[in-house]
Amino acid sequence: MFNGSYVALVTPFKNGQVDYQKLKELVEFHVKNGTQGIVPCGTTGESATLSFDEHEQMIGEVVTMVAGRIQVLAGAGSNNTMEALQLTKQAKKVGADGALLITPYYNKPTQEGLYRHYKLIAEAVDIPIVLYNVPSRTGISILPETVARLAEIKNIVGIKEASGSIDQTTQILQLCNITVLSGDDSLTLPIMSVGGKGVISVVANVVPADTAALTRHCLEGNFEEARKCHHKLFPLCKSMFIETNPIPVKTAMRILGRINGELRLPLCDMTKEHESQLTGALKKYGLVS
Template identity: 50%
Template sequence: MIQGSLVALVTPMLASGEVDFSCLERLLDWYVEQGSNGIVAVGTTGESSTLDEQEHCEVIRRCVEHLDGRLPLIAGTGANSTREAIALTRCARQVGADACLLVTPYYNKPTQEGLYRHYRAIAEAVDMPQILYNVPGRTACDMLPETVGRLAPIENIIGIKEATGDLNRVTRLRELCGSDFALFSGDDASSREFLLLGGDGVISVTANVAPRQMSQMVAAAIASCGTEAEALDAPLAELHQRLFIEANPIPVKWALAEMGLIPEGIRLPLTWLSEDARPTVREALLAAGLV
């Protein structure tokens, strides 16, 4: 089972908006060195919604090739079209990704039955490990634990990234899905509590800028060392909040640029972090000892 601190990777871009593949490779090396447990490429934080299909597949391919087995690579392949999600998932399998992450279909608001059939269709079409992704704050679609429970017996659906921040769901999902079904937090602010309740890992925005600290905190929480995990999490608390002061990944890309790790590039309709918000994010980086 993939577990631990997984970096919800940004997609570095030049000022022109083109993907900066050299920078991408440097970031991957850094996360390996810093002790991260895995990489999640071209998810929400990776600006998947503004990459075309060719770019999407190329980022996955480059990540797989450069990591060369040093860390597991989970590819974001979700879409609000079942056919498109199948096509992206096939691409991820072809280039060697270890698993895929499939966000609930956004904008079109499917029913719980529609969600079940969507994910079942992808699982039946592509034989690779698949992780569900529930983030209703962005998709306007909430996949209920009971629907996840219906999907869990499908052999290649191996887990869920639960990003509601509702800690009551951890116990319910474990009851419905069993001990072998991976539960990942998708909410940095509540991830420590999520893990102490029995979660298996976190797919983290904060881990982009504080990979070692997140890896240490997550390891302590998974080991049920609550006091140690709390102490490790405390310096990151402001980051967990302030990296969402504007829409993700705007603040985290600015923070990485401030740390000298990526160029100042983002793709419309997202824009660079506003001047007024920069002191707030900088204070959080200082509190964590990152600048």
């Protein structure tokens, strides 16, 4: 159901409010550049600082803007199961193609707690659900055995895997038939080489066509061309994480003139030293002169 390049879309702000005109420009940019799907209100979209009203409106606006041309996989996770349920219901109501649910952060639930969290939501909302495992941000990893249990639920169809472990992806695919999407841009090629189907990408905010090309080559089995894409993208991918995501990607987009780079506290402007490094990476890639 979900394969190829999905952009973990940044949320453009203007004077503290969501900038819907700029959001429309970003959506059109991705449609024109071959992105297979848009993920609004994920962690790259600063979901933790969006109100419920903003969350629902933004996903609804993206669905309207996309108008069926590509898929919309709505961020809908929370460390509060009832909040995640509410967000998932909102995603269904406004017409998203699926919902992306991060593992509950800070609570550090057991594997049984994770299973019950996702099971409750999946059984309550008839929408395709993609799990999201990013232990470096949440403090908890969903184990392959738990993924396999959840994959038995008909509408849990995928997992965004950002543990940094190719072994984890391999074990998941050995245990069940679930779609694995890379959650680490620099690991998209390795993950797809063992059976992953695509990426939910940060760097695609900056270079969507190149990210889409990498996933396309992998899906076609053309790993020689995929390796060329990987090596070209790799330094830029790493530069997106020299500070906490999404600070670098928003800064890069500001440098490229696509957005103003505004963040919501507690995130703040990148240090001058890191911005200089980021600018260097953009120059090396050929994006700025």
